[in-house]
Amino acid sequence: MLSAVKGLSRYHTEESLRAYLLQRSHRTESGCLVVHGYGPRRGVHQKVAGRAWAHIAAYVVLVGDYDPTLDVDRTCGAADCIEPTHLRQVSRSETCRTRSQSAQCRNGHDRELDDATGRYRRVCRACNREAQRRWREREAAEVAQARASYGRT
Structure with missing residues (x-):
């Protein structure tokens, strides 16, 4: 066994x-x-x-x-x-x-209920929005660095 x-x-x-x-x-x-x-x-x-x-x-x-x-x-x-x-x-x-779900995400934001399932959404909208903002900033920095290396501004 x-x-x-x-x-x-x-x-x-x-x-x-x-x-x-x-x-x-x-x-x-x-x-x-x-x-x-x-x-x-x-x-x-x-x-x-x-x-x-x-x-x-x-x-x-x-x-x-x-x-x-x-x-x-x-x-x-x-x-x-x-x-x-x-x-x-x-x-x-x-x-x-x-399985129980907490009403807040790990960063303390209130989770929203999903209308289709009646359970909390898996991804917190506020955390997702913040992660997308950070990603856009990283991408913009990479583009700026690439332009600077080619001599463009």
Whole structure:
């Protein structure tokens, strides 16, 4: 079953991987079993035991009955949680349907609702406008530099 997990080190057995994951994790007040992967950040998806996602490896060794065609989802919403009771396998469409979207983009602008889907637009208009402005400035600078190199003004 471990061979179905992409990126997992081939040197692990189910017992050694279970011990490895439990050694690198701790329980929080909310009941999540949080794993510490290769990165120092908390609250993001973690990779362990080679380049395998921790929640997928945990599902294989702690829950079992893994189907590689389905996604492993967390009911708690914590990206670094490997608690077996919080893990479940769902289809990709179910994962996308239940994914929450923030009302602001990463720069703090309010997102607009898309009339066709009823969800927030993927690209913030204010950020897109600013990115296009910066691109036009870079292009104008390149044109000005090229003209200057040919002796034109």
